[in-house]
Amino acid sequence: MNEFADLLIIGAGPAGMSAALAAAPSGARIIVLDDNPLPGGQIWRDGPQASLPNQARQMRERLHANSNIRHHSGTRVIACSGPKQLLVEDADHGWQIGYDKLILCTGARELLLPFPGWTLPGVTGAGGLQALIKGGLPVQDERVVIAGSGPLLLASAATAKHNGAHVLSIAEQASSVAVTGFALQLPRWPGKLVQSFSLFDRHYRTGSHVVAALGNERLEGVRLRQQGKIVELACDRLACGFGLIPNTQLGQALGCTLDGTALAVDAWQATSLADHYAAGECTGFGGSELALVEGAIAGHAAVGNTAAARQLWPRRTRWQGFAKALNNAFSLSPHLKSLAQADTLVCRCEDVPYAALAGHADWRAAKLASRCGMGACQGRVCGGALQYLFDWQPSAPRPPFSPARIETLMCLDDTPPA
Amino acid sequence: MPDLVLDGRTLRVAEGTTVAAALALASDGCSRTSVSGQRRAPLCGMGICQECRVTIDGRRRLACQTLCHDGMQVRTRP
Numbered sequence: 001m002n003e004f005a006d007l008l009i010i011g012a013g014p015a016g017m018s019a020a021l022a023a024a025p026s027g028a029r030i031i032v033l034d035d036n037p038l039p040g041g042q043i044w045r046d047g048p049q050a051s052l053p054n055q056a057r058q059m060r061e062r063l064h065a066n067s068n069i070r071h072h073s074g075t076r077v078i079a080c081s082g083p084k085q086l087l088v089e090d091a092d093h094g095w096q097i098g099y100d101k102l103i104l105c106t107g108a109r110e111l112l113l114p115f116p117g118w119t120l121p122g123v124t125g126a127g128g129l130q131a132l133i134k135g136g137l138p139v140q141d142e143r144v145v146i147a148g149s150g151p152l153l154l155a156s157a158a159t160a161k162h163n164g165a166h167v168l169s170i171a172e173q174a175s176s177v178a179v180t181g182f183a184l185q186l187p188r189w190p191g192k193l194v195q196s197f198s199l200f201d202r203h204y205r206t207g208s209h210v211v212a213a214l215g216n217e218r219l220e221g222v223r224l225r226q227q228g229k230i231v232e233l234a235c236d237r238l239a240c241g242f243g244l245i246p247n248t249q250l251g252q253a254l255g256c257t258l259d260g261t262a263l264a265v266d267a268w269q270a271t272s273l274a275d276h277y278a279a280g281e282c283t284g285f286g287g288s289e290l291a292l293v294e295g296a297i298a299g300h301a302a303v304g305n306t307a308a309a310r311q312l313w314p315r316r317t318r319w320q321g322f323a324k325a326l327n328n329a330f331s332l333s334p335h336l337k338s339l340a341q342a343d344t345l346v347c348r349c350e351d352v353p354y355a356a357l358a359g360h361a362d363w364r365a366a367k368l369a370s371r372c373g374m375g376a377c378q379g380r381v382c383g384g385a386l387q388y389l390f391d392w393q394p395s396a397p398r399p400p401f402s403p404a405r406i407e408t409l410m411c412l413d414d415t416p417p418a
Numbered sequence: 419m420p421d422l423v424l425d426g427r428t429l430r431v432a433e434g435t436t437v438a439a440a441l442a443l444a445s446d447g448c449s450r451t452s453v454s455g456q457r458r459a460p461l462c463g464m465g466i467c468q469e470c471r472v473t474i475d476g477r478r479r480l481a482c483q484t485l486c487h488d489g490m491q492v493r494t495r496p
Contacts, residue, residue, distance in 0.1 A: 048432040121459035131463030136439030351454040376468035
């Protein structure tokens with residue numbers, strides 16, 4: 001089975017859905033590819049314990065209603081198999097998709113930093129806990145501690161509480177000055193001001209961070225530094241996330257230039273590679289409103305509707321301002337670089353401790369000596385951590401981009417789609 | 419309401435439940451054993467970290483990105 005799309009969109013979060021819906025009236029044959037079981041990305045992840053906003057439902061319905069949009073869920077990109085051609089895999093099959101134009105809407109992942117005990121069952125990412133709860137993870141009457149940085153901590157706490165958990169503490173590493181400064185700017189974006197009130201929690205502490213997860217076989221408690229003082233809390237779950245990192249791997253593999261840690265784009269959301277666009281969090285963290293408008297600009301631009309794209313520029317500028325304020329407020333304290341101890345595992349796939357990594361010149365030298373980043377996740381977790389800890393630049397990924405079946409790789413022999 | 423079998427235990431879950439959630443509903447929530455012998459559980463919840471990889475009907479899948487289906491056989495130990 002091979003396929004061809006006039007426009008291929010990778011990712012069905014807010015940016016990807018918005019791009020597809022903007023491009024659809026052109027009549028182009030559109031394929032939206034998504035790794036998740038349902039469209040919506042992480043912010044609009046659906047499930048038995050999720051409550052989706054109306055906007056998400058409506059966009060999902062419109063996506064299904066358009067006869068020229070085909071949506072493949074549970075599907076991953078395994079390799080770039082030729083010019084404008086990708087090898088992909090779902091639960092049952094592998095196949096190739098050829099395309100004329102491509103929009104990368106690959107989103108972001110959480111920055112997960114190593115600290116003693118972080119490999120214990122019961123420790124998750126902050127957004128990770130939220131996603132797992134939406135998918136049906138039971139947290140009723142569980143004691144939950146949330147730590148790390150950024151507005152996702154409050155959103156994760158709200159989901160946990162809504163599903164019956166007792167949130168004992170929310171430890172934000174940013175200072176009260178930084179967080180207050182950010183909050184004071186919120187009236188510039190009234191919707192965000194309202195949202196922040198609804199998420200406020202009396203257990204929120206600034207200038208606080210995780211020191212260690214405690215327990216033997218599974219998590220039993222957490223040691224926190226709260227405004228200078230060490231406290232220990234018994235808990236059932238610890239959710240730790242230190243902000244978001246753009247998912248740039250596929251863009252990098254295709255040859256798109258980076259701007260810092262994100263994919264570089266111009267005013268049309270076009271990357272450095274002709275006919276390849278990018279929108280949403282993979283171009284820098286900015287929240288769903290920015291992702292929606294960037295996706296729409298990319299969708300319009302990719303089908304040649306430059307007038308419609310241009311009309312959206314002011315709205316994008318407005319949400320870029322929000323993104324800038326957010327990223328300044330929650331920049332990470334250097335204290336977090338000293339959380340990992342000599343025996344703390346940094347690479348969870350190959351179980352490589354911090355001591356085996358410190359002292360190497362770069363990521364490549366560390367990999368060759370220790371197998372760090374060479375396991376199943378291909379350095380998606382430890383690569384982000386080591387970029388923060390040692391300033392090591394992760395190299396562009398090589399295929400297969402994620403674990404794949406041999407049958408899928410055999411599809412590389414198939415005749416390219418026309 | 420799909421019924422699935424997880425490490426030999428039968429379990430009925432709500433429609434749309436992920437296999438990652440079913441791990442916690444059925445037992446201790448663990449998904450795999452690491453190369454140095456530690457038990458691990460889902461971490462990122464969104465298909466990145468690979469900690470939640472399990473064997474489903476003989477194939478290696480990510481528990482957090484897979485919805486439970488009737489008759490599914492899930493194993494967390496080799």
